[in-house]
Amino acid sequence: MSDRIIQTDNFSHYFGAIQTLKNINLEVRRNEILGIIGPAGSGKSTFLRALNRLNDLTYGSRIEGTIKIDGQDIYAPGTSIVELRRKLGMVFATPIPLPRSIYENVAFGAKMAGIKSKSELNELVTDCLVKTTLFEEVKDRLDSSATKLSGGQQQRLCIARILALKPEFILLDEPCSGLDPISTMKIEESLRQLKNEYTIILVTNNTKQAARVADRTAFFLNGELIEIGQTEKIFTTPADQRTNDYISGRFG
Amino acid sequence: MYLNPKIEQRVVQAILWVFTLATVFILFFIIFYILHKGLPVLSYNFLTTNPLDMGKSGGIYSTIIGTIALTIMSLLIATPLGVGTAIYLTEYTRESRITRVIRFGSECLSGIPSIIFGLFGFILFVTKLKMGWSILSGGLTLAFMLLPTIIRTSEEAIKSVPYNLHEVSYSLGSTQWQTVTKVVLPSALPGILTGVILSVGRSVGETAAVIFTAGSALRMPTSLFSSSRTMAVHFFILAREGISMPNAYGTAAVLIITILIINIIAYRLMHKFIKKYS
Known part of the structure; x- marks a missing residue:
């Protein structure tokens, strides 16, 4: 099996007349953490949302080029979007628990997929909460509302909710932008562990976070992929002057 | 004309206070008057026996049942249609000419006097169908x-259901229908219920549209095809024909108390709804 499991080929994206991504060519490798950095409006979130076709929800969204996952073009007609989204679990910038209990939040995806067995669901929920180190903190109040958890706990719950989909990929869209340093540290810690089982794409505004956890890092600017490479290389000897300017804080 | 700001403030305050007082006074006067005249007639018997002798004596039991039956019937039809239309307009289509036409049509519908509805119902349902x-x-x-x-x-x-809840639901692999039924509708439920309960109030109090379509039979209704008299119609006939003013006020008191209770429930729900989303 090829090591490159996501491959984009001259991928461009438009919202109406505005081009948000320009000819992106990159690949994602199995069990890596790919960090995507870049200033606001650089297209990094749009790229992430193109991968699970969440942009489709916005009227006027249009693409050119291809994105292949395991060799399959995900924009080919006849692709099951529901299956695709289960394969690429997404965590958003602000933790958005569904207005339901902790248990129901984690079990939601599985229930939508048609799993009804109570014991199977119980096992799944426990398993996913353990993986995100949330289980010990919430095991006595699985039936209480998820909105009562702290911000950091909510974000870990959102990750647990994704794991319950049994995805291959985890897409994170600035998952720590609203969190304190300790919660951020806990999330980064779970990402390092999750890497063994999943392929992770982490969009972040915090370049230091990419430096800490990403194996490879991509730098986006104005809808273009400027540079992609091993994280150390991007952060020590970037090939492009613009990358250098961005990571050294000269703009963005 | 120049007024000292202090005096101006006092004058304006006094005028507005009088306006407000007048509004509240009218409301309380009506409620007080109806209850004052009606409450002495009310008794357990009045509520649980059928009208006798055109309503001159006896109670209002069959009209209470008629009111309940008619209200439930109208809600059973209007709720799925209305909520379905709302789901279509908000979730299944974009703002366009068609949605504007539908919305405009529905606004017009709400401006039509109820007597016209009664006439329309009489022609279409009662005679034609x-x-x-x-x-x-x-x-x-x-x-x-x-x-x-x-x-x-x-x-x-x-x-008012936050858009990002939709995104979360979709990103967790739900279909559009699952998103609507499992995420959007549960969050919107208190608001939808508020509308339904306000409709109960209107349904209970409606007279003109009902008298033309449900008729005014005093018998206990036995099926959907029975003619039935509601409390509002009963009050209208008792008062207009001068059959029994005490019984008319008794009916009015029951009616007003019912509607007050319904409005209080709706208000409570609305309050809960607002608190939840702000």
Whole structure:
């Protein structure tokens, strides 16, 4: 099996007349953490949302080029979007628990997929909460509302909710932008562990976070992929002057 | 004309205070007057025996049942239609000419006087479709009257569900229908319920549309095709024909208390709804 499991080929994206991504060519490798950095409006979130076709929800969204996952073009007609989204679990910038209990939040995806067995669901929920180190903190109040958890706990719950989909990929869209340093540290810690089982794409505004956890890092600017490479290389000897300017804080 | 700001403030305050007082006074006067005249007539017997002798004596039991039957009937028709329309307008289509036409049509519907609805129901359901004066005809007619309110309140309730909840639901692999039924509707439920309960109030109090379509039979209704008299119609006939003013006020008191209770429930729900989303 090829090591490159996501491959984009001259991928461009438009919202109406505005081009948000320009000819992106990159690949994602199995069990890596790919960090995507870049200033606001650089297209990094749009790229992430193109991968699970969440942009489709916005009227006027249009693409050119291809994105292949395991060799399959995900924009080919006849692709099951529901299956695709289960394969690429997404965590958003602000933790958005569904207005339901902790248990129901984690079990939601599985229930939508048609799993009804109570014991199977119980096992799944426990398993996913353990993986995100949330289980010990919430095991006595699985039936209480998820909105009562702290911000950091909510974000870990959102990750647990994704794991319950049994995805291959985890897409994170600035998952720590609203969190304190300790919660951020806990999330980064779970990402390092999750890497063994999943392929992770982490969009972040915090370049230091990419430096800490990403194996490879991509730098986006104005809808273009400027540079992609091993994280150390991007952060020590970037090939492009613009990358250098961005990571050294000269703009963005 | 120049007034000292202090005096101006006092004058304006006094005028506005009088306006407010007048409004509240009228409301309380009506409630007090009806209850004052009606409460002495009320008794357990009045509520649980059928009207006798055209309503001159006896109670109002069959008209209470008639009111309940008609209200339930109208809600059973209007709620699915109205909520369905609201779901379509908010979730399944974009703002376009068609949605504007639908919305405009529904606004117009809410401006039509109820007597016109009664006439329309009489011509269409009672005579053309041969349903006769019946709970079915009355329920259908009332349902059309309630639709705009239910559509409007449901639409607002659904729109107030944060958009990112949709995204979360989709990103967890839900279909559109699952997103609507499992995420959007549960969050919008208090708002939708508020609209439905306000509609109950209108349904209970409606007279003109009902008298033409459900008729005014005093017998206990036995099926959907029975003609039935509601409390509002009963009050109208008792008072207009001068059959029994005490019984008319008794009926009015029951009616007003019912509507007050319904409005209080709706208000409470609305309050809960607002607190939840702000």
